[in-house]
Amino acid sequence: MSFAVFAGLACAETANAQWARQTTFDVGAMRLTRDDFADTGGITAAALWGRWSDRVSLIGSGAVTRIADGRATGVGLGSASYSVPIRHARIEAGGTGTILGTSNQGPTSSWLGFARVHWLGNRWGTWIGAGGGDVHVSATTFGAGTGELGTWLRRGDQRLTLNATTVRTSLVSTVIFSDETVLRVREPVQYADVALSGHGAWRRFEVDAAAITRHAWKGELASTPTGALSVAWWATPYVAVAGALGRQLSDPLRGTARTRYATVVLRFSAERHGPAPVVRPLPAVPAGEASLIAVPGGGGRTLVQVRAPGAARVDLMGDVTGWAPLALERRGDLWEVRLTMASGSHHVVVRLDGGAWVAPANLARIDDELGGRVGLIVIP
Amino acid sequence: MRVARCAVLLAATAVVAWPGQGKAQGTSVPLDSATAAVIAPIIDQARAARLPVDLLYVKAREGQVRRVPLTAIESAVRALAQRLYAANEALAPNPSEQELRAAADAMKAGVPVETLRAMRKAGKDGSLAVPLGVLTELVVSGVPVEKASMQVVDLLNHGAVPKNFIALNERVQQDVLAGRRPEESLDLRLKGIFPTLPQPAQATGDGFIQSTTPKRPR
Numbered sequence: 229m230s231f232a233v234f235a236g237l238a239c240a241e242t243a244n245a246q247w248a249r250q251t252t253f254d255v256g257a258m259r260l261t262r263d264d265f266a267d268t269g270g271i272t273a274a275a276l277w278g279r280w281s282d283r284v285s286l287i288g289s290g291a292v293t294r295i296a297d298g299r300a301t302g303v304g305l306g307s308a309s310y311s312v313p314i315r316h317a318r319i320e321a322g323g324t325g326t327i328l329g330t331s332n333q334g335p336t337s338s339w340l341g342f343a344r345v346h347w348l349g350n351r352w353g354t355w356i357g358a359g360g361g362d363v364h365v366s367a368t369t370f371g372a373g374t375g376e377l378g379t380w381l382r383r384g385d386q387r388l389t390l391n392a393t394t395v396r397t398s399l400v401s402t403v404i405f406s407d408e409t410v411l412r413v414r415e416p417v418q419y420a421d422v423a424l425s426g427h428g429a430w431r432r433f434e435v436d437a438a439a440i441t442r443h444a445w446k447g448e449l450a451s452t453p454t455g456a457l458s459v460a461w462w463a464t465p466y467v468a469v470a471g472a473l474g475r476q477l478s479d480p481l482r483g484t485a486r487t488r489y490a491t492v493v494l495r496f497s498a499e500r501h502g503p504a505p506v507v508r509p510l511p512a513v514p515a516g517e518a519s520l521i522a523v524p525g526g527g528g529r530t531l532v533q534v535r536a537p538g539a540a541r542v543d544l545m546g547d548v549t550g551w552a553p554l555a556l557e558r559r560g561d562l563w564e565v566r567l568t569m570a571s572g573s574h575h576v577v578v579r580l581d582g583g584a585w586v587a588p589a590n591l592a593r594i595d596d597e598l599g600g601r602v603g604l605i606v607i608p
Numbered sequence: 609m610r611v612a613r614c615a616v617l618l619a620a621t622a623v624v625a626w627p628g629q630g631k632a633q634g635t636s637v638p639l640d641s642a643t644a645a646v647i648a649p650i651i652d653q654a655r656a657a658r659l660p661v662d663l664l665y666v667k668a669r670e671g672q673v674r675r676v677p678l679t680a681i682e683s684a685v686r687a688l689a690q691r692l693y694a695a696n697e698a699l700a701p702n703p704s705e706q707e708l709r710a711a712a713d714a715m716k717a718g719v720p721v722e723t724l725r726a727m728r729k730a731g732k733d734g735s736l737a738v739p740l741g742v743l744t745e746l747v748v749s750g751v752p753v754e755k756a757s758m759q760v761v762d763l764l765n766h767g768a769v770p771k772n773f774i775a776l777n778e779r780v781q782q783d784v785l786a787g788r789r790p791e792e793s794l795d796l797r798l799k800g801i802f803p804t805l806p807q808p809a810q811a812t813g814d815g816f817i818q819s820t821t822p823k824r825p826r
Binding site for chain 1 (some may be wrong): 666667669670671672673674676680681683684687688705706707709710713716717735737738740741742744745748749770771773774777781785
């Protein structure tokens with residue numbers, strides 16, 4: 229209930245915000261190996277629903293798995309956060325919840341709140357944060373605290389993230405004596421995970437890779453460096469074949485063990501992926517002028533490209549940005565940004581090197597009733 | 609049992625990777641108190657009429673960012689509100705915010721309310737946001753409003769969908785940039801669009817489109 233209220237308030241506050249979307253459904257097969265357990269296979273189905281604006285992040289996901297011996301497991305994850313921008317900083321607060329259930333065991337759950345401060349540049353960002361909450365495992369509830377520090381770099385569709393997360397919580401061991409007395413023993417653990425992860429997209433291919441190492445100073449959770457790789461190939465803009473291979477470290481916050489895995493799934497997306505369709509070439513313009521096209525593209529977003537020969541900086545604003553100036557990113561001889569744009573007509577203007585705001589030369593122009601003219605673009 | 613737990617967690621966490629990377633850039637500029645006060649009566653009236661007041665706020669924000677005097681902002685917001693009232697009535701019963709925004713642009717370009725009504729009738733329950741946007745672009749590009757209106761309504765009558773309108777518009781805009789007369793380009797490009805529609809019209813040799821829409825008996 230509180231989550232719904234929070235989400236409703238957040239959405240109401242951001243009626244004009246840009247929303248990015250991700251909605252996928254995976255179904256496929258997996259192979260799992262644990263150090264102290266025989267290999268096993270199974271089938272899995274997973275779904276993701278995510279919506280992000282410049283202030284609100286809402287994520288829900290779920291998965292069900294049935295392994296070879298007939299046992300089944302389901303998990304649901306939810307996350308919500310709200311951000312307040314202050315110049316180049318952004319203060320974010322939110323919470324995450326996880327519920328894990330198996331066919332013959334009670335559910336495991338965790339509820340964590342967090343707060344973060346981000347510093348954002350044009351192609352980079354860094355953040356620091358802390359969180360805490362409760363973990364419920366094997367009929368025992370105990371606390372958990374986290375701290376995090378990270379940074380990311382972005383160049384077009386390629387991104388690199390380095391982050392460190394410290395965790396302070398407990399492990400629970402269950403001992404059953406011959407007289408059926410049950411004793412649950414809590415062992416405090418403290419550790420830090422340092423992860424380097426990257427994401428790349430090249431036409432129909434998307435690749436995610438991660439390397440992680442864990443250092444523990446309380447408890448026996450230390451691990452040698454490990455990694456994971458996942459690849460997706462979009463056969464159509466909405467259907468992909470995806471595979472993943474790697475090792476997952478144990479997660480005391482959710483009661484899961486260290487595992488090696490390999491998966492192959494068919495992925496269905498409600499948003500378009502892969503290369504953006506070429507609608508029309510970006511017209512050449514003389515120095516000092518700009519031309520603009522908007523191409524509906526991957527992830528439900530529209531790629532806006534500007535050609536501005538000789539410009540060292542290009543800004544864009546319009547109804548789609550709430551008339552807030554937005555610095556475009558240079559890619560070769562073009563300037564780009566990806567925006568969520570509703571179907572229909574939109575007004576835009578651009579600014580070259582901090583000069584006057586003008587309508588792009590190739591667009592139809594309409595009087596803005598404010599003494600100027602704006603460029604008109606129509607999004608399908 | 610933990611094996612299965614790992615499996616589902618793995619699947620679930622794999623798909624939520626990189627959530628923050630999809631975040632939009634840019635932050636809406638809040639209205640200053642003076643601007644908010646000036647447009648407050650207009651907003652109240654629009655809200656009472658169940659119009660999407662966000663469009664009015666966006667117009668006010670545009671004026672504020674462009675450092676336009678308060679009187680000009682008030683005038684622009686009032687003019688937009690009046691077009692939204694008219695569009696809301698013409699596109700009844702339930703026009704979307706995107707349709708109203710596009711209709712307000714079309715009316716600003718000179719498209720009459722009668723055309724909006726005809727488009728709603730021809731387009732039935734489909735969204736008119738794209739057809740209205742394309743109509744506006746055609747008109748501001750130089751196609752006479754009567755001709756552009758008639759052809760857009762005719763396209764809707766023949767089952768044209770947004771991708772048909774987008775394709776038509778792109779070809780006309782390319783022609784205009786290349787120096788062709790807008791009206792001439794529209795005639796030419798319609799010949800390529802109509803045969804692809806669910807209810808194709810017949811193009812005659814003299815550049816006119818012979819509509820196959822059945823005429824309603826008077």
